[in-house]
Amino acid sequence: MSKVLGLFLVAIFSIAYTQLVNGHSLRGCQTRCGNVSIEYPFGISTGCYYAVHDSFNLTCNETTNELFFGNMQVVNYSHSGELRILMSRSYACYNRTRVAETISYNTNLRSFTFSNKNRFTAVGCNTFAFMTTIFEDRNYSTGCLSTCDSIPKENGVCSGEGCCHTSVPKRSKRFIIRSSSFDRDASVNNFNPCSYAFLVEEGMFSFSPSQDLQNLRNFTKFPVVLDWSIGNQTCKQVGNTSICGQNSVCLDSTTRDGYNCKCKAGYDGNPYLQEGCQDINECTTSSAIHKHNCSGSSTCENMMGHFLCSCSSGFELNATTNGCMRKHKPVNTGWIPILLGTTVGFLAILLVVICVQQKMKHMKSIELRKQFFEQNGGGMLRLRLSGAGPSNVDVKIFTEEGMKEATNGYDESRILGQGGQGTVYKGILPDKSVVAIKKSRLGDSSQVEQFINEVLVLSQINHRNVVRLLGCCLETEVPLLVYEFINSGTLYDRLHGSMSDSSMTWEHRLRIAVEIAGTLAYLHSSASIPIIHRDVKTANILLDENLTAKVADFRDSRLIPMDKEQLTTMVQGTLGYLDPEYYNTGLLNEKSDVYSFGVVLMELLSGQKALCFEKPQQSKHLVNYFASAMKENRLHEVIDEQVMKENNQREIHEAARIAVECTRLMGEERPRMKEVAAQLEALRVGKTKDEGSDQYPEPEVNEHLVGVEILSAQGDTSTTGYDSIKNVTMLNIEAGR
Structure with missing residues (x-):
């Protein structure tokens, strides 16, 4: 029972906190009902609330000094689009003759909707409860089941033994809650005469088996969060016609259609009134949230929407601590241009040397590739192809870098086979096609002639049952042939x-x-x-x-x-x-x-x-x-x-x-x-x-x-x-x- 009572203490604290907020309403409208301030777009009389729909019309019970939304008591609300209310629960009680007293709960939220911060909760042994909500033209039902034949031992656990809970859909406007029991006997009735079902804000109910199974009927209402917004259009759609006042911004609602308003940084008040957001004087406010952070000998100077920290003559502001420190004497910087010029000159000379070395290295590489091309029979290939008649296949010439990349540096894991004349690797070309790359062994000119002969012969063949030659690479130390990849062996x-x-x-x-x-x-x-x-x-x-x-x-x-x-x-x-x-x-x-x-x-x-x-x-x-x-x-x-x-x-x-x-x-x-x-x-x-x-x-x-x-x-x-x-x-x- 102490856990349930704690919920209402939290609610009372929320009400007390609301009093600290400097609320703003339209001129001539009531600004308070009991301990709850009333701020526009909400109001309790005609002309005092946002009149596009009556969801913002609240009722103040002057006898009890309680504020109501429909038949539900209002705890507090925020400019960001949340309204906290107290809602009743459903229950079913049984006596020894198994005659039940059953109360269901049915309500309509007008144009407001449930927040997904709520939890549908059932308390009782051998209890099942369900909730039916209506969203637009669709019905949605959810529920949970709890069982027990004796009082559970562990407090704060609501996982199916004496207590269960489940999430509820957001954006629904109307719901019905029912609870019921099954397999009840006298032993269960002794410590749990009733089954309960209710909605409650997440974290606002902690199950206490010894108290709640017996006495939860004494607590009739639980805090529930509703989502609200202005209209059903986005900020972009409403443009300049939004009701957001000066020094405020329009924000699309994250929980439903429509939008909400928020004061800009450095301003506070009611963003839904034309002049509701006022500048915060960070230099004088007692609020720890908005107070300035000027320190030491620096002086706070209030500006519209922000503040500045300033220092007296001879001092300068330390951006890290926002304190003042004495200015340093100017340093002679005449040597800086000399140092800068020397450095730039040295870097320029170094860059020229590097460029010359790279050029020489590139020329040497080109010369070496030409040497390999001739050594591997490039001249012979040109001569033989020119004398063998027209070729049926275009032989592509691959580069050394391309072959290394295709074989992952001729990695051993890519070897498909080895023989007396060379090694065959599995290669993957840049277009992701798989090929077989044959790398010949180092040998004499007769082996080079065999290699060129294979290129020559394959260049004359165009047949579906002959392995297709895709190209060759002659600029490497040993020649390479690139074939189509055949994947099922010999x-x-x-x-x-x-x-x-x-x-x-x-x-x-x-x-x-x-x-x-x-x-x-x-x-x-x-x-x-x-x-x-x-x-x-x-x-x-x-x-x-x-x-x-x-x-x-x-x-x-x-x-x-x-x-x-x-x-x-x-x-x-x-x-x-x-x-x-x-x-x-x-x-x-x-x-x-x-x-x-x-x-x-x-x-x-x-x-x-x-x-x-x-x-x-x-x-x-x-x-x-x-x-x-x-x-x-x-x-x-x-x-x-x-x-x-x-x-x-x-x-x-x-x-x-x-x-x-x-x-x-x-x-x-x-x-x-x-x-x-x-x-x-x-x-x-x-x-x-x-x-x-x-x-x-x-x-x-x-x-x-x-x-x-x-x-x-x-x-x-x-x-x-x-x-x-x-x-x-x-x-x-x-x-x-």
Whole structure:
């Protein structure tokens, strides 16, 4: 009960505080009702209040000296738009026969609205209460529930045990409060005969279980905050027609439509009257809020809206303490121009030196980039491109700074792969596009020629199944190539590596074979200048997210002049895929790619590596093992178990026949890639030619032996080199490319 009583003491204090405010009303209007001052726009008689609507019309009970808003007693109000009133509560009381005495509370706030500073509160055991408000044309209901079977122990806690509360919507003008109980018995009635529901300003009610559950009925009213404002337009909308007086400002209401008025800084009074805001004399006022802060020997001088601190002659004001201090004697400043001139001259000379150094550094950088450009084959690239015919692709030249930024300074976390010829990084260009950047290793001029050759070859190719060259960078110490980024690894990874899984169905494998064959056929027959890849293998077939094949790595490729069918060149390739005829003769033609493709097709069918020294002698080389199985009608031993399960025996056997034909020992007995692509495409769409199977005779096993010198290298992914002029075999063992 003491907590509830404290609420009314706070209300009385608020009333007492209101008396200290120097209120202002219209001339001839009543300025006080009991202990509450009456200030415009409020008033108690016609002509004394803001007459746009009657919400500002208050009533003074001369008998009790109490001020009322409707039937609710006014505690106080502020110019900023708050009106505090006392409001009754709803209750429901029960006797032993469970006959209830129920009082609901229903009120209308006219044009004023509830503040969100209020809380809807219910007190009682096994009590539920709800509140219905009306906002414009909508109804809104809220409520809370409290339970208990004995008197709670803890004071000041209103969280559901004997007491509960919830927030209420602001801007509502009318509300109904009801309270009720459930599951009541005699034991509860002994210490809590009634259930209560009421609105109360937040922080103005503290629950005391031992008192409030028994005696709260004796306290009938609680303080509630209402929001008020002038009209329903903003300050901008009303402009100069607002009722705000001189030396005041118009402020849009933050709680409802309309506006409120406020005296400017340095003024006090009623901002709603024409001359209500008067200058505050900070030099004489006793108010601690508005009193001046001049200190020491400084003198306060009142000004309109503010004050000044002044000092007598010979003293000056200290801006920090607002006190006076003696002026210092003038200091001889004749040396300042000399010092300033010397400093400026020194800085100018220093700036010139820095500019010259930067210019020299820039020129040295340009010269170094030119040197790298020539060293990395820039001149050769220009010469070869000018002599190779028109290019189908514009090769963009990237800067060194751009490459560093794209790879985060060639960070190790960006490395996609490494091989004997260099490192591939994942790069992110300024437009957020992702690319693959190949950084070649430092080496001799032959490696530079291979690099330029790859740029040259790719500049002639425009095909959806060839990795697209975006550009290159030649002004770095080692040359860089920038490709489109393919994000799903290589065909080798899918068949034999860490990415191997069951998602590679026969349909996928056949489509990939068709795409590779079509690409090689394009290179051999449809490119502006025929191109021989010279290193076709599963590690050089990239796959995108849709498992679309992308042929890559053209550094060993060769352009075949239109008047020649073959070239004599140093042997390049990878063991297991290398054409034995090309290896032995050094004569390169398109049938070398056909052989390598046949090995790739065998890998797609069998899921086995092209060359594996860990296997028994008869299955070490996939070409021999596959051809023997085909001849002896035991193809099922070689074909990947997953592919065999898909019940495509006819297509598998036909694809195996094509693979064997592609790997015949003599190049003239192999089909052209154009024919291979057509047969595989027909097989894919179910139109395999019946006469195709008789085009080439059944192969003999010894026709596919690749030669002792090739197998002598003890490595699974070795790269072979052969110079046909010196007739010397060279083996470079490296980790596959």
